[in-house]
Amino acid sequence: MTGYPVLSTLIFAPVVGAVALLFMPRANVRETRLAALSVSFLVFLLSIPLWTEFREGTAALQFVENRAWVPALGITWSLGLDGLSMPLALLTTFLTPICILASWSIQDRVKEYMAAFLLLEAAMLGTFAAQDLLLFYVCWEAMLIPMFLIIGVWGGRRRIYAALKFFIFTVVGSLPMFIAILYLYFQSGATSFDLASIREALRASPLALDVSRVCFVAFAVAFAVKVPVWPLHTWLPDAHVEAPTAGSVILAGVLLKMGTYGLLRFAIPLFPEAAAHYAPVMIALAVIGIIYGSLMCLAQEDMKKLIAYSSVAHLGFCVLGMFAFSEKALQGAVLQMINHGISTGALFLCVGVLYERRHTRLLEDFGGIARVVPAFSAVLIIVTLSSIGLPGTNGFVGEFLILLGAFETQPLAAILATSGVVLGAVYMLWMVQRVLFGKIVHEENEALGDLRGREWATLLPLLVLIFFIGLAPNVLLSRMEPTLTKLVQDVRDSARVSAPPSEEER
């Protein structure tokens, strides 16, 4: 293990960087960008020990820090990572430098933009590392203002509407969770908001059934808004379309995962019985989300909107995998969270590449550009194939595991969800076809420039990961497995969800 508080360092490094950036002279735009890039890259380097020092084969928390924060109120500065949160924390530190590199086209108020991005990174890392309910809530909410500003200040034409919608949806979703956290704390009789202490107290004296169900709903709604689960998804297409490229990347790559992560970290383990009780509802919503999202994709003219709706569908798979309560499906769901971050991030970067050249994202404005920009086309095709889950890419493993696991416990839902896979192939390939192939109908497209060095630098790392996870998923899975197995086991034990019938019983 490392000898210093690695998680606190990771959280505070971007904060320090952001404050330092604000003191840079406004005229030095180039230096500001480079400084922000170096800070975020430094944070990435600092996060490497999370991978190398991570002990496999245990579900226990690692890199644990436990300090008093506000002892008078029972709030602790309690951090730690396990097989569930470690990959997500790494995804955050990995995507942030890419996002900052993809933000070179931001011309206006550069230092504020970069500072907001670094603060956002700190809040996201805090969200994944927090092992105290209140600390989690603080980080969860602290992320709102920077993201609100990123969408609202540097976004597209309807940015104010989109930013407000994003903010209001999240706040309205999470305030009931705030009450539920307090209620849970006092009902459980825990001595602090530390997750371990609350779970300890719950083991000693379980909540009344109705209390735990109400709390579960309050938590689940807060997280479902962020996932987003249909029908709470309507903020997402707006936010994605209006956000600047990097905003979309981080939104799809990390922010949405905070919702699924929250369900897995808090809503399900704290209220396993309620989770099992409401699982049919969640699964139904997930399946509706998959099909609805996919159908909406077919109707989109704007590439960003299309990818946004595909996110609704992909995250539906994650939710399905989580509430199927099978180890395989859960592994697939968590892997799919990472995969979606990589593939969708890359897709938004590709759209950003086109947008910077043509200032349009409409499908009809392109077509036939494969001949003009061969390298870009190759990248877009690879990313698309990974997004629809072609074997050999990362997307395949996650989706396959989810469906495999879901078939065991929720056959009907799994069958319906499979239609989403088919539709996914249709809408994504159709998009690629309309953008890359056919005849060039717009003269402007004849002169498109191919990928530049900076754009390669943002896309290459993602391409490497697409193949790496696709070919060697076990590297990730083995690190997640103990945590996830324990999670499913805990839920089964306390909720007595019947395990899938074995072969003999059938």
Place this chain on the structure above:
Amino acid sequence: MPVSAHDLFLLSPILILLAGAALAVMADLFTPTRDAGLLPFISLGSLAAAAFVLAGLWGRPESAFGGALRVDGVAVFAGLTVVAATALSVLMSASYTRAAGVDFGEYHALMLTAGSGALLLTQAGDLMSAFLGIEVLSIPVYCLVAITRDREKSVEAAVKYFILGAFATGFLLFGVALLYGAVISQPTAASTSAQAALLSLESVGRVPFDNPLLLAGLGMFLIGTGFKIGAVPFHGWVPDAYEGAPAPVTGFMAAVVKVAAFTFLLRAGMVAFPSLGATWGAVLFLIAAATMIVGNVFALAQTNLKRLLAYSSIGHTGYVLVGVIVSSENPSSGSSVLFYLAAYAVTTVGSFGLISLLARPGDELETISSFSGLAARRPGAAAAMTLFMASLAGIPPTAGFMGKFVVFREAIEHASGPSPDASRFLWLAVIGIGTSMIAAYYYLKIVVAMYMKPAEKGEEHPVGADAWGAGLALTLTAAGTLLLGVFPQPVIEWSARALAELLN
């Protein structure tokens, strides 16, 4: 009753402020060339001295003048909050009053006098000193509202505030008289030898709660204080007075008047009306719920920033009332009220200070649209305002979040308590959270205007004075807003210790 030197020592923070007020007027009269630059230092000096003495009284609960004054932890905690808020208001006023041509000694004298009244109110141990405190606090504030006497709005606001305030005072005084009647109608009252002690909060507390005089007096008393804190349905004056008053005065009113009045309400609720929550819980519930809802819903429709903040302050009154109601049945929860008041005072002085900083002679940036593009015109001010708005909205990591957290924490903790009406607390918390959702929207409108809208035509240039006083005060309030959100532990501990002294 003999007055000892020690009594005078305990009174000295109040006396120091009054001496400062006198000095400010004198200095203005006798300096040959009017040098108004000196005045803020007189004010700040006397405030610092008062704070020094007050801080020295921390941890040694004592009473002066036979119990008329209680210099205990609550008084010191609230007193220091009052002094800090007054000092910040003085700092914010310096450039504003110069620009508005009202930088004369009286301005400072009025502010210091009002501050001394607020101190008196936080220490009041009997109904008479409470009444004195309220009057010494209110009358200078009426004048301060009208101090920019060339502005029509300012005078109009002062007249409205004064007339309604006079009514409220009448109710209050009538209530005090009835309570006095209730006390002397008790046979046990005769055993208390000192005539003065008949008005003490403890004597009132010994009257059985079914005494009709007591109930009538309590009703009058609640109307009077409800007016001072701006609780629904006695809130009508708030938007007009807040809008019309010069911005630094508005900040002073919002912070100091609220802190002092709520501190007294807390003390009176615990000492004089211990069974208030148990018997009148439903009434208090309705008042708090209505205050939260009306304040936050009406704020939605405002286009004038000062009116918006006025309605927001009504909403915040509702949140503090939640704390007061919970602690009326569970005394130990009172510390949450003290913390909330401190957090709110810092934030609200900061946000009105910002409006004063951006003011031009005879013209305040009042409408939300006049804040458009502020992020480009004054990035520092816009960032500070964003912080204040986040704090008022209760978004972490700010003082406002911690304030809401401690208050709702207490409400939910006691929601399953022994009292049969305890579930009411849960509903208060739910309404509080629900109205916070509404509130998030209107606070955001200001952030949207500052960061996401272009400046109005002809308003693209930077605005406001580069005044060191206001700059310093803004830095302090912004830092305070952040610190109370990130490291609240010491202040929370102090508030708990302060309350413990009241309860013992």
